[in-house]
Amino acid sequence: MRVFVGYGYNARDKWVEDYVFPLAVAFGCDLVHGKLVYGGALPDEIIKMIRLSDAMLGFTTRREPSGEGLYRTHPWVVQELLTAHAGDLPWVEVREAGVESPGGILDAAGTQRIEYQETERADCLVKIAQALSRFRELTSIVTVRLGPATAVDDISPFLNDNTFSCTCETVRGARESSPAAFLSDQSRAVFLFSSVALSPRSWFALRFPREAACGAPHTKPWIL
Numbered sequence: 001m002r003v004f005v006g007y008g009y010n011a012r013d014k015w016v017e018d019y020v021f022p023l024a025v026a027f028g029c030d031l032v033h034g035k036l037v038y039g040g041a042l043p044d045e046i047i048k049m050i051r052l053s054d055a056m057l058g059f060t061t062r063r064e065p066s067g068e069g070l071y072r073t074h075p076w077v078v079q080e081l082l083t084a085h086a087g088d089l090p091w092v093e094v095r096e097a098g099v100e101s102p103g104g105i106l107d108a109a110g111t112q113r114i115e116y117q118e119t120e121r122a123d124c125l126v127k128i129a130q131a132l133s134r135f136r137e138l139t140s141i142v143t144v145r146l147g148p149a150t151a152v153d154d155i156s157p158f159l160n161d162n163t164f165s166c167t168c169e170t171v172r173g174a175r176e177s178s179p180a181a182f183l184s185d186q187s188r189a190v191f192l193f194s195s196v197a198l199s200p201r202s203w204f205a206l207r208f209p210r211e212a213a214c215g216a217p218h219t220k221p222w223i224l
Contacts, residue, residue, distance in 0.1 A: 006080035007059035042079040055135040056084040056091040070100045
């Protein structure tokens with residue numbers, strides 16, 4: 001799992017490198033960041049890094065005071081979070097106590113964030129570990145091969161039939177998803193590749209209506 005980490009590249013935020021990085025690596029994450037290319041507007045190289053990542057952690061820690069006991073944060077981290085949000089990546093903001101809200105789209109998204117206080121760093125690291133676990137759950141896939149071979153042989157003659165269609169469902173625990181329908185061309189593509197990507201701990205059923213050559217479908221589905 002590739003995780004982009006946005007944070008302040010300064011001595012005060014070195015705890016991110018000292019504690020968060022090893023924690024993420026222990027979860028099997030491949031970490032990327034923009035430490036070597038930051039400055040000014042968000043470079044295209046950073047945008048590309050984020051878009052090629054599976055998830056993002058953004059640390060909005062204190063920068064300069066803004067008055068009334070509040071602090072501004074690093075504008076490039078906010079821009080990085082916005083890029084992740086626009087790209088539909090799973091992301092979590094870790095906001096230090098006293099940092100003013102970035103507002104705009106990030107607040108409107110209504111996502112949960114992790115609160116950080118320097119005196120309670122251990123609590124923050126526990127929540128980051130939970131977030132990494134959730135990222136893995138959201139982004140990992142399991143490849144399932146369709147079978148048995150007899151069903152594959154039975155279905156193959158119908159792949160070029162414009163009336164051919166199928167639906168699939170996933171079950172996680174006791175929760176069964178709504179059937180997802182595939183159009184004729186999509187059905188052929190799914191079947192010909194003979195695999196499908198699923199979230200972990202999912203059970204997969206692919207139901208193909210048995211269609212006779214004359215076009216009248218049989219009532220009994222295939223369960224693969």
